[in-house]
Amino acid sequence: MSKIVTFGEIMLRLSPPEFLRFSQASHFDIEFGGGESNVAISLSKFGLSTEFITRLPNNDIGDCAKMELRKHGVGVDKIVYGGERLGIYFLETGAISRGSKVVYDRAHSSMATIQPGMIDWEKALDGVTWFHWTGITPAISQSAADVCLEALKVASAKGITISTDFNYRAKLWNYCDENLRKNIMTELSSYCNIILCNQEDAAVFFGIHPAKSATETNRENDILSVIEQLFKKFPNARKIATTLRTSISASHNTWSAILCDRENTYKTKTHQLNPIVDRVGGGDSFMAGLIYGLNTYTDDYQKAVDFAVAASCLKHSIKGDVNLVSVEEVTKLMEGDSSGKVAR
Numbered sequence: 001m002s003k004i005v006t007f008g009e010i011m012l013r014l015s016p017p018e019f020l021r022f023s024q025a026s027h028f029d030i031e032f033g034g035g036e037s038n039v040a041i042s043l044s045k046f047g048l049s050t051e052f053i054t055r056l057p058n059n060d061i062g063d064c065a066k067m068e069l070r071k072h073g074v075g076v077d078k079i080v081y082g083g084e085r086l087g088i089y090f091l092e093t094g095a096i097s098r099g100s101k102v103v104y105d106r107a108h109s110s111m112a113t114i115q116p117g118m119i120d121w122e123k124a125l126d127g128v129t130w131f132h133w134t135g136i137t138p139a140i141s142q143s144a145a146d147v148c149l150e151a152l153k154v155a156s157a158k159g160i161t162i163s164t165d166f167n168y169r170a171k172l173w174n175y176c177d178e179n180l181r182k183n184i185m186t187e188l189s190s191y192c193n194i195i196l197c198n199q200e201d202a203a204v205f206f207g208i209h210p211a212k213s214a215t216e217t218n219r220e221n222d223i224l225s226v227i228e229q230l231f232k233k234f235p236n237a238r239k240i241a242t243t244l245r246t247s248i249s250a251s252h253n254t255w256s257a258i259l260c261d262r263e264n265t266y267k268t269k270t271h272q273l274n275p276i277v278d279r280v281g282g283g284d285s286f287m288a289g290l291i292y293g294l295n296t297y298t299d300d301y302q303k304a305v306d307f308a309v310a311a312s313c314l315k316h317s318i319k320g321d322v323n324l325v326s327v328e329e330v331t332k333l334m335e336g337d338s339s340g341k342v343a344r
């Protein structure tokens, strides 16, 4: 039976109600979010045994984060405690052609000040079959990057499948220059078997760009060229996926994905995404869907990626960071029922 661990920072998400601007708000809606905890919660909703590892402050706010994870069935026993505070991110939700805005307030958080040796990875990863991290964790601080490396070394020695979502966040990565960032991400990524990546991630982290042919390229060829180069750079990578969003106008968005292994390419159908309720966590919901898909449809990779894209499509209908949908709901959409009919 699969047992999945994700590792990263869970934060308080504070957002003005509805579509108010920060400057208009007199109070905030409270949720919890974070790339890796979003994946853990979604996987737990799909019925997989899931554990989230992080460092939380030993105070009431840290307790609330833990209770949130527990409420969704995610294991919290490997969490360590200490440090001053829980990270926060402020989200102003955009509308029409005004984009959303994120302001991070996570400096000196418990996760940013985590140090090597604080987590006993040998014990924490005992009996685990899958370990997931993202490029957000090493972006927080050098010591968080070091702990990530500690985890990956142990996971890899134990033969655990390792996945990552590169998740470049331009507003983080403040503690190091471009070269160090490249070295850190190259070392961490070299342990990974399953990778979720987009063109920007590949360019920023590894200086990888689409190879231009004499003929005109298109978006799909560009990303396939990037994926080919990533496979060469990372010999341990078995599968690389990407999501493709088109924003034709504020009211016309589509969502699809591609999954590649070293021999084949699996493309999904294109889903319509309108109206979008909340697009935060779209990539995380895809990642969780892919982890579920690869664990469930073990010899049907087309089905695995079809499940992932349908899952993330549904996420866009849900307020908050997390994809609170069941396998049955995803399967229904995957099989073509996008009617949104009332279930009676």
Ligand SMILES: O=C(O)C(=O)C[C@H](O)[C@H](O)CO
Binding pocket: 033, 034, 035, 036, 038, 089, 136, 169, 280, 281, 282, 283, 284, 321
């Ligand atoms: O941006 C981050 O660092 C977060 O983890 C916040 C959100 O949960 C994340 O962006 C969603 O993918």
